[in-house]
Amino acid sequence: MHSKLFNLKEGRHFESASASMILSNRVNTYGQDLLKRYGMRVHKVALDAGFTCPNRDGTKGTGGCTFCNNASFSPATDSRLDVPGQIAKARVAIAKGTRARHFIAYFQAYTNTYADIAELEAMYREALAQPDIIGISVGTRPDCVSDAVLDLLETLRDEGLEVWLELGLQSAFDATLEKVNRGHTLEEYRHTALATRARGIPLCTHLIIGLPGEDEYHYHATLDRVLKIGVDGLKLHPLHVVKHTILAYQWRRGGYQPLLQNDYIRIAADLIERTPQHIVFHRVTATASKDILLAPTWCSQKWNVLNGIEHELRQRGTNQGDRVGKSHITEGIQHVA
Numbered sequence: 001m002h003s004k005l006f007n008l009k010e011g012r013h014f015e016s017a018s019a020s021m022i023l024s025n026r027v028n029t030y031g032q033d034l035l036k037r038y039g040m041r042v043h044k045v046a047l048d049a050g051f052t053c054p055n056r057d058g059t060k061g062t063g064g065c066t067f068c069n070n071a072s073f074s075p076a077t078d079s080r081l082d083v084p085g086q087i088a089k090a091r092v093a094i095a096k097g098t099r100a101r102h103f104i105a106y107f108q109a110y111t112n113t114y115a116d117i118a119e120l121e122a123m124y125r126e127a128l129a130q131p132d133i134i135g136i137s138v139g140t141r142p143d144c145v146s147d148a149v150l151d152l153l154e155t156l157r158d159e160g161l162e163v164w165l166e167l168g169l170q171s172a173f174d175a176t177l178e179k180v181n182r183g184h185t186l187e188e189y190r191h192t193a194l195a196t197r198a199r200g201i202p203l204c205t206h207l208i209i210g211l212p213g214e215d216e217y218h219y220h221a222t223l224d225r226v227l228k229i230g231v232d233g234l235k236l237h238p239l240h241v242v243k244h245t246i247l248a249y250q251w252r253r254g255g256y257q258p259l260l261q262n263d264y265i266r267i268a269a270d271l272i273e274r275t276p277q278h279i280v281f282h283r284v285t286a287t288a289s290k291d292i293l294l295a296p297t298w299c300s301q302k303w304n305v306l307n308g309i310e311h312e313l314r315q316r317g318t319n320q321g322d323r324v325g326k327s328h329i330t331e332g333i334q335h336v337a
């Protein structure tokens, strides 16, 4: 996708613009959406603002989600720097490889609404005050978004900034959420999603393909439930097993079997076809750095997956939205988007 994340440690792009442009012919990507709305390339800069998470500090739980090692979610971020330092470093890296000079500050690591509201506002505004930042995207949990947080995001949006709230739902099945120790329910997601969109704040929901005990029935039913509640953007992730997680322990003992690359590509293409055209895909796959990735190894090669999804859709002759309202049949169970 065009909204590129930059690997600050290596000072290079992770993403290939050419392949993302091809994917954008078939999928409504965030990069393409930004290009249409702003008339220029906009880069998303992932930030680690030093938050923690209520599912780690004892408020909701202590172990965190079974798959969570935040180093895998924001490999581009140099958390040794403060927020202005992280943005400044990204700007240098970007200047080497592209003419794009506009950015969205993406508060990615951990739970980026988990602080006093005055502290949050100071942090968001500090990022927004950096040169050429046109907006923010705030990643968080469904149970960690107060009315005060929504007030703040609404205020920023009313100031003309690009603003997104990103909610990690991962699955719409409470049994799965419990199994992976998410510490929240679908109902909490529904409540926050409705409140967010009622204020006109764009909502991007994160979904994981390949969670323990789930199959295509669950992925499609999760999509159906998220679409029914209402959403503006989606991120699809394959579940990867990374070091220092409970999932890694389960995988080593044979208790978890990761998806094959071809299955992920096919499932992602199916979900994209059943997603209405106006919904923006902020991501259709994810990667983890080789030093922490245990399985599946294909998750270290993001471009193979992106090219695979584009190829799959091209072979089918379909685009995003082509199967909205059509059934998805798996193992005799029919699902309608």
Ligand code: SF4
Residues within 6 Å of the ligand: 053, 054, 055, 056, 063, 064, 065, 068, 069, 070, 109, 110, 111, 141, 168, 182
């Ligand atoms: S809610 Fe997010 S940061 Fe917290 S443990 Fe789960 S994946 Fe990690």
